Amino acid sequence: MLSDNHESEGVEAKSQTERTEPNMPDESLYQAGRGDRKPRQQPRSPSAICVPPDPIVSIRKLSLFYGAKQALFDISMEIPKRKITALIGPSGCGKSTLLRCVNRLNDLIDGVRIDGQIQFEGTSINEPTLDINMLRKRIGMVFQKSNPFPKSIRENIAFGPRIHGINDKATLDEIVEKSLRRAALWDEVKDRLGESALGMSGGQQQRLCIARAIAVEPEVILFDEPCSALDPVATSKIEDLMEELKQDYTLLVVTHNMQQASRVSDYTAFFYLGKLIEYAQTEDLFTRPKMKQTEDYISGRFG
């Protein structure tokens, strides 16, 4: 599925360019998207990329290739600690790919090659000596589609702590309760912890996945379009939850929903065709975008 994913992303990226061609205000940008050709104009001006204080994850000149096809171009950005950073952009712009670089989930795809570096708390995560399981313990992830394990609710939460060596039942119970409370799910499920997680509603399942991610006490949580399959009520619950989680965790959120980005995030990065176009405090980006592409996108002229 993953390998298919990159195909479809590639296709989408192409159709995206074709579809948006007539509306494209700056033809040079569109050509740059083709990858091989030298862009006529530098797609980002240094002033459009802010440098937030107190970064926990630093991305340095990151390029990513699926085989011969380049999906990310020379991305550099800092993710601030205990803030919500939103990644927005049209389909196929590489925001999910970037997200999956941070916990190295892209490793599962054959033929992925990465140039550049990502540092997590000052340590490069692209070294071969890196303990990838420890990295993923410290950088959790919530997926686009809720993916509870086909186990009981309790077992779903206890799975992570257990694989990291906690086997004491009392401790596990404590973690289960704490994580579910943290994910605002405890009151809804406390009487049916032994039941299958697959019997819950979509919104509950997604909150369970968040609780599951919290249970291993990560420092960063990656959200890959966490609300795209949810109704507005469930979405607003998750958004409230993100707001709440930001006190303890760094959140990196990919979203298609610009309202959501503007509602919940502190910083927003706009991607287009594999490039970081603009990165700024959310308020600034949505009210005073520096780049024309950003303005066109957030005002709904394409995407």
Added chain:
Amino acid sequence: MSTNEYPLHRDDPPGFGRTSRRTQLAGRVFTWLAGGALALNIVMISGLLILLAYMGMGYFWPKTIQQYELTDGTRLWGELHDRETIRDLARGSEADGESMRISVRQATREVYGSEDFRWIPESEIANTSRPDDLVALERRSNGVFYGRLIGLTKDGTTVDATGDALWYDFEEEIEAKFREGEAIDDFEHDEIAGPTDALVRAKRDRDRLLMNQANGDDVRERLSTLDQEIERLNRRGEELSTELRSKREEWERSTATFETATGAEITLPVATILDALRPNRAGFFEKLGIYVSHLWGFIWDAPRESNTEGGIFPAIFGTVLMVFLMTFAVTPLGVLAALYLREYAKEGFVVRVVRIAVNNLAGVPSIVFGLFGLGFFVYLIGGSLDSLLFSDSLPNPTFGTGGVLWAALTLALLTVPVVIVATEEGLAAVPKIVRQGSLALGATKFETTWKVVLPAAGPGILTGVILAIARAAGEVAPLMIVGMVKLADVPVDGEFPFLHLERKFMHLGFHIYDVGFQSPNVDATKPLVYATALLLVLLVTAMNLVAIAVRNHLRRKYASSAV
């Protein structure tokens, strides 16, 4: 394009795009065809079960003993077995309805020899009656006996009684002798087996010492102690066999005397009688009791008289044990192989070839697997085990001959493709995003596979196991060369390791064939074949139900949609 061209109502004039009557008719016909095919299947399966039950289950109902007086003055006691029209060969067509003949089970081999059944034209029968004092005896050997009880001696003294009093004494004596017989069996097993084994061991040690002596070792002292030991054991053995012999004589001293249909008086040792009935006297509920006890005996007793009498318990046990062992062998083997194919191997030419090979393996004739089992498991592995671990008893093979373990492994090989395919499908049905969810928590690939993917694929795996069980329980051909035999004891006894997997075993499938077609008395055993077949079907169903119950439990637990 006006909307008229797509008339919605059936009565509207036909137009472009109208669903034609022919299309509608084809749909209806197809529905009926599909439903009819299903109905036909159901009728055939239920017909099979009803036939088996009807033909098999009547056998245990106690039948009336008829007395036939023939026109030539002879008298005959027996059960009515069959009745048919006599075909007139000269005219080449069926004769008129009056020319019927009946088949009577006269048994009583002391009088009639081996001719258990006898055809009698109805025209030769002068009189039919049912004297209510006729007795049917079930015996340890020589088949059924029909007669009239006229005398009884208990351990040498004649019992002075007649009529019902005599009958009750007789029944008591049967019961007493039955228990005495069991005690003698126990004595043989418990008291005599030990010293006999010790003697065999001592003799073997002595042989080995002699061999060492030939090599120049000084063994005189050990040899003399061994010789003393052997002599002591020999004496002990003789004492014991004398005791056994006297017990046996004592056991056989009670006798009962019967009058037979021909008027001859036959005296039988009570010890040889297992059960005595007076069916003509029994009421419905008494017969029902007898029926249940016969059925019970059929299921729980060992067969007698080359499988034509007694029960089939060793065959039931052998079948269940073999399928059980097979399940334990095939499940890990198939699941691990499928795990490697689906989760670890890189998809490519080799994996494709392996997959095709696995699928084709399911199509190999089962007798070929039997041959492989004989060559590989029995001769190669079994033979090697013998020379490594059981060299003492060579040239008598221990594992180097067919046995229930090798039969189970052979069938495991036969059914492993089913499990692999089902497991692969189960694994494929586990969404990638669930695996990624586990990896994203920091689980290794092994932890993900073992703790998330495999449990989620559980119902799919069990589907494979269910199919494997169904296949294995019905398979007979390959087993004939890897350890299934006509007659064997249950491979369980008091000797370590209690369950003897190297022993030969009985199997219901083969039992059906043996009783139905290899029996010296096919007429008498026909109902047994049906009853055994019914039992086999029920057994396979029961084993499948257990597996299905486990699967449903897993499904409920995980509420997953996988396979």
